[in-house]
Amino acid sequence: MQRQMRTLVLAAAISLSVSLKAEFKASAEEGKKLYEANNCGSCHAMDKKVVGPALRGVTERRSEEWLIKWIRNNEAFRKSGDADANALYKEYGGAAMNIFENLSPDQVKNILEYIKTAPKPVAPKAAATVEGDSGKSDSNSLYIMLALIGIFVIVLIILGKVRNTLRRLAAEQDGTAEDNAKGSFIKGLMPAKLAKMNPTVLTVFTVVILGGIGFVWSYKFGITEVGVQKGYAPKQPIAYSHKLHAGDLKIDCKYxxxxxxxxxxxxxxxLNICMNCHKGVQKASTAEGDEISPEIAKIYKALDYNPEKIGAEAFGQNPKPIRWVRIHNLPDHAYFNHSQHVKVAGLACQTCHGPIEKMEVVQQWSSLQMGWCIDCHRNAGIDAANNNYYAALHEKAAKDLKDHKNKSQYFGPDGKVKITPAMNGGLECAKCHY
Ligand code: HEC
Ligand code: HEC
Ligand code: HEC
Ligand code: HEC
Ligand code: HEC
Ligand code: HEC
Structure with a gap:
């Protein structure tokens, strides 16, 4: 009896401690903070592939245990031989995710809770992805609209014809057939009041209505998204890594x-710039053996370079340029100038291109839409005082402030003096459009 009691107490204690352990409750709020603090968002989004996979639903695809191991140290996890981890790595062309051993398993659980509960975007905007799948749904709605309009027009024509016939019959009865024979086919389609209107007024009226529909439509379904490829990260002909070169090796962007x-x-x-180093560096330092790295061999092949030979002899007669896939590409009607932003304005590359030095594969970081340019031109402060380029603007601002003229425009929301590109013509159409 006593022994039974003891076992019972023991069992209770064990289950208590087990349940105490399970007491940890994941917090989406904490998870969100950790997700942001660790810059997961520089490579991931919830609903689309960026550098890494879309994360929504990942907790259904993978077990919690798997995810904890992956997120904390995907490299060790892959080396442990986990088939799924290795398959995933391969699928992403060897783009490595960072190691996050700073995160405790409970912290990872918080992040997973955040991923689980992250709100869905309210109005999913069509941002063209690499696969272009969102474009598909757009053209679907386009086809549906076109079909509806087609049906509408057919119905109108039929109604018009019926109406014409009825009118003619009625007119024949009244003996005024001549009068109606003048009515054109189009007029026959219209309600009687419209048909009486002045044709010019009518044309203008129609054009305005159709134009309005067209505008709303293109605004909603197209034009504003033309050329928008945020997140676009195509595979390049050589697996060149900014993370390795600009990040780990700290080579200056301008080099x-x-x-x-x-x-x-x-x-x-x-590729000659690459050869400053890659004549010597023929493989990754971690690679075993003396084999030339197949990726570096592509540089040699393109330059028709034979690493077995030395000096001028090493270069053959048939170099072929490497066709890098262009990522950022403004439409032809827009003008953007790097020196103006990098040299004159002193902006860091990362302001517009994001953390390139962490990207295994470069992706388009900003939308590059007109609104994006304008936003910054309205809000960026420029150092007009110490820059000759702005001498005239600076003088004018100083004078206005002294004369108490248009003063408010020179102050930012924090009450400090702020001069923006907008004041220097940064919102003028002609500055950005040919
Ligand atoms: C430098 C880019 C980068 C960063 C930063 C990054 N990841 Fe990843 N992540 C990847 C890539 C790339 C993959 C795909 C596998 C591979 O190639 O390593 C991946 C895969 C994953 C997966 C597996 C997804 C699946 O479909 O199975 C999860 C989960 C994940 N990351 C979560 C995170 C979290 C959480 C953070 C922040 C703590 C983070 N990642 C930060 C690049 C990144
Ligand atoms: C060792 C040479 C090298 C260094 C250093 C380097 N890049 Fe690059 N960069 C390249 C090459 C090659 C490409 C084309 C292939 C690609 O997109 O990865 C490229 C592409 C890019 C692109 C995309 C171009 C496009 O097609 O739109 C951007 C943006 C970029 N680099 C920014 C940077 C920034 C910012 C830095 C510094 C943090 C930097 N690069 C450092 C060689 C370099
Ligand atoms: C300033 C020196 C330097 C320049 C310039 C340079 N690289 Fe590298 N690159 C390296 C070094 C060092 C490594 C090996 C890193 C390691 O694994 O330790 C490397 C590695 C690589 C690798 C990976 C090889 C592998 O098998 O893992 C590729 C691909 C590569 N570079 C391509 C390029 C291209 C393309 C350019 C020109 C746009 C370029 N590099 C310019 C120094 C340079
Ligand atoms: C104010 C925003 C901004 C800044 C800052 C900026 N870029 Fe760009 N970058 C752009 C835009 C916009 C494009 C697309 C230009 C086009 O298509 O005409 C671009 C295109 C590129 C390209 C590919 C096309 C080209 O021009 O050759 C490279 C490479 C590049 N940027 C590198 C850099 C580097 C390196 C820096 C920092 C030294 C930098 N950018 C700073 C906005 C910026
Ligand atoms: C992150 C902030 C930022 C973004 C984004 C940005 N700009 Fe600018 N831009 C500036 C600043 C700051 C100046 C002022 C420097 C100067 O006047 O050269 C400037 C100046 C200019 C000027 C010269 C205006 C003048 O002073 O005559 C042009 C043209 C311009 N930008 C075009 C663009 C276009 C096109 C885009 C979008 C593709 C863009 N910018 C995006 C910050 C930005
Ligand atoms: C700071 C630079 C800048 C200024 C100022 C600017 N634009 Fe643009 N605009 C752009 C860029 C960049 C694009 C291309 C955006 C894209 O591809 O989505 C663009 C696109 C457009 C388009 C094509 C439709 C669209 O949304 O893509 C029209 C139309 C246009 N601009 C008209 C104007 C007019 C009118 C003005 C003057 C009131 C003006 N822009 C001033 C940078 C500018």
Missing amino acids: CHIGVEESKSATIPS
Whole structure:
């Protein structure tokens, strides 16, 4: 009896401690903070593929235990031989996710809770993704609208014909057939009041209505999204990594993007710049054996370079340029100049391009839409006092402030003096449009 009691107490104690352990309750709010503090969002979004997979629903695809191991140290997890982890890594072309051993398993659970409960976007806007799948639904709604309009027009024509016939019959009875024969086919389609209107007024009226419909439509379904490829991260012909070169090796952006301070274009480096190092560096330091890395071999092949030979002899006669896939691309009617932003305004590349030095594969970070340019031109403060480029603007501002003229425009919301590109013509159409 006593023994039974003891077992019971013991069992109760065990279950109590088990339930105490399970007492941890994941907090989406904490998770959100951790998600942001660790910059998960620089590579992930909830609903679309960025550098890494879309995260919504991941807790259904994978077990919690798997996710904790993956997120805390995906590299060790892959090396442990987990098939799913290795398959995923392969699927993403070897783009490595960072290691987050700073996160405790409970903190990871918080993040997972946040992912589970993250609100869905209210009005899912069509941001063209690499797959372009959102574009599909847009053209679907386009087809539906077109079909509806088609049906509407057919119904109108039929009604018009019926109406014409009825009128003619009625007129024949009244003996005024001549009068109606003049009525055009189009007029026959219209209600009697409209048909009596002045044709010019009528045309203007129609154009305005159709134009209005067209405008609302294109606003909703198209034009505002043309060329928008936020998150676009195409696979490049050589698996060149900014994370490795600009991040780990800390090579200055300007070492390769030589145009960025002096000209409109930042420019993509020629492979000769790569060869400053890659004549010598023929493989990753972690690779075993002496095999030339297949990715670096692509540089050699493109330059028709033979690493077995030395000096001028090593370069053959048939170099072929590498066709990097262009990522950022404004439409032809828009003008953007790097030197103006990097040199004159002193903006860091990351302001517009995001954390490139962490990207294994470059992705378009900003929308590059007109609203994005304008937003910054309205809000960015420029250092007009210490920059000759703004001498005239600065003088005018100083004078206005002294004369108490239009003073309020020169102050930001925090009450400090703030001069923006907008004041220097940064909102004028012609500055950005050819
Ligand atoms: C530098 C980019 C990068 C950062 C930062 C990053 N990830 Fe990832 N993540 C990836 C990539 C890429 C993959 C796909 C697998 C691979 O190639 O390693 C991935 C995969 C995942 C997966 C597995 C998804 C699936 O479909 O199975 C989860 C979960 C995940 N990441 C969560 C996170 C969380 C949480 C953070 C922040 C603490 C984070 N990631 C930060 C790049 C990143
Ligand atoms: C060692 C040379 C090198 C360095 C250093 C380098 N890049 Fe690049 N960058 C390239 C190459 C090559 C490409 C084209 C392939 C690609 O997109 O990955 C490129 C592409 C880009 C693109 C996308 C171009 C497009 O097609 O729209 C951006 C943006 C960019 N780099 C920004 C940066 C920034 C910012 C830095 C510094 C943090 C930097 N790069 C450092 C070589 C370099
Ligand atoms: C300033 C020196 C330097 C320049 C310039 C440079 N690289 Fe590298 N690159 C390295 C080093 C060092 C490594 C090896 C890193 C390691 O694994 O330790 C490397 C690694 C690589 C790898 C990975 C090889 C592998 O198998 O893992 C590729 C691909 C690569 N570079 C391509 C390029 C391209 C393309 C350019 C020109 C746009 C370029 N690099 C410019 C120094 C440079
Ligand atoms: C004010 C925003 C802004 C800043 C700051 C900025 N860029 Fe850009 N970048 C753009 C835009 C917009 C484009 C697209 C230009 C186009 O299509 O004409 C672009 C395109 C590029 C391209 C590809 C096309 C080209 O011009 O050759 C590269 C490479 C690039 N940027 C690198 C850089 C580097 C490196 C820096 C920092 C030294 C930088 N950018 C700073 C906005 C910016
Ligand atoms: C992150 C902030 C930022 C973004 C984004 C930005 N700009 Fe600017 N822009 C500036 C600043 C600051 C100046 C003032 C420097 C100067 O006058 O050269 C400027 C100046 C300019 C000027 C020259 C105006 C003048 O002074 O005559 C043009 C043109 C311009 N930007 C075009 C663009 C276009 C096009 C885009 C979008 C594709 C864009 N900018 C996006 C900050 C930005
Ligand atoms: C600071 C630069 C800037 C200024 C100022 C500017 N635009 Fe734009 N605009 C752009 C850029 C960049 C695009 C391309 C956006 C895209 O591809 O989504 C654009 C696109 C457009 C388009 C094509 C439709 C669209 O939304 O893509 C029209 C029309 C247009 N601008 C008209 C104007 C007019 C009119 C003005 C003057 C009131 C003006 N813009 C001033 C940068 C500017």
